Amino acid sequence: MDKIYDLIIIGAGPAGLTAGLYAGRSRLDTLLIERGPDGGQIAITDEIENYPGGLSGPEKIESGAELIARMTAQVAHFGVERLSADVTRVELEGPVKRVHTREGVRESKAVIIASGAHPRPIGCPGEADLVGRGVSYCATCDGSFFEDLEVYVIGGGDTAVEEAMYLTKFARKVTIVHRRDELRAVQSIRERAFANDKIEFLWDSVVEELHGDDGVLSAMTVKNVKTGELTRLEADEEDGMFGVFVFIGFLPNSELFRDVIDMEYNYILTDEEMRTNVKGVYAAGDIRKKPLRQVVTACSDGAIAAM
C-alpha cells in the first residue's frame, strides 16, 4: 500500500456526503467509505418537510432517497473516490490513520467519522426472530407489505408519529403504542395524527413480547406501565398477521472508536469545529453528541469537519 489520502470519510449519509462535497471541492484527495447504500437514516424517510429549499407542494423534494441521490451525484462531480466496504478496525492515533476494511487497509492524514446511528430495538423476546416477518424499523421499505392489514407503531416521538401517518396509506388501522399518556412529537405533527381517523392510540403501554405463528408475527403482549396489566393482542383471524413498526430512537454506530475517541453515552464528543480528542480525527452527523439530529445539522457538521 503506497497511497496516503488527505482524507478518509467513514459513512455516506448527509454528514459524510456533505463532507465529501466540501473536501472534493477543496481538492483534497478524499476517499469516502460506505458499507451499504448512501443516505443512512434519511434514505428510508418518506417525507422531507424541513430541509431548507425542499419546499412543499408540487416542487417539493419527493423523498429522502431523492435528496440523497442528488447529494451522491454532487460528491461524484467533485471527484471524490468511493469504496463500498465495511470498516472493521481503525488505527487513528499518529500522523497516518489506518482504516481496515473487508476490501483491505486504506491510509490517510485525516479521518471524518460520519457513521451515523441505527434504530433502537425494543429488546423484547420474539423481536429478533420476527424481523422481516412482521417486525420492521422502516416504513418506506416495508409499509406496502401491510396493505389492508393492522399495524402497530411503537414510540411517541416525531419519527413514530410521522411514520404512523405514512403507514395509513397502506394499513387498515394504525395503533400508536406509547409508554406515556402524551406524545413527545411536536405539536404540528401531533395535530395531524390526532386528525387522522385511521390512527388510534394505546397509551401507557410497552411491548413485553412478540409472538409468531408459522414464522410470522401474529400476537403481541403489551403491559400497561401504570397498572402492570398484561394484554395479549391477537391478529385478526382472517389476516393471520399484523405489523409492528419500531421507532423508539437511535443508537450511535460508534463501537469501532470506543477505545480511543472520547464519548458520552456512546456519542462522540467534538468541539465546534468537529474535532475529536484525537488529532486529525473529526466526527459529523448523528454520531456526535449534539442537541438536534436532522439532515440540516448533519450537513452543517460535514461541511465544518471537511473545512
Ligand code: NAP
Ligand atoms: P425520539 O425523539 O428520541 O423519540 C423516541 C420515542 O420513543 C419517545 O417517544 C420515547 O418515549 C420512546 N422510547 C424510547 N425508548 C423506548 C423504549 N425502550 N420503549 C418504548 N418507547 C421508547 O426519537 P425520534 O422520534 O426518532 O426522533 C429523533 C430526532 O429526530 C428528534 O430530534 C426528532 O425531533 C427528529 N425528527 C424530526 C422530524 C421532523 O422534524 N419532521 C422527523 C423525525 C425525527 P418518551 O417520549 O417517553 O421518552
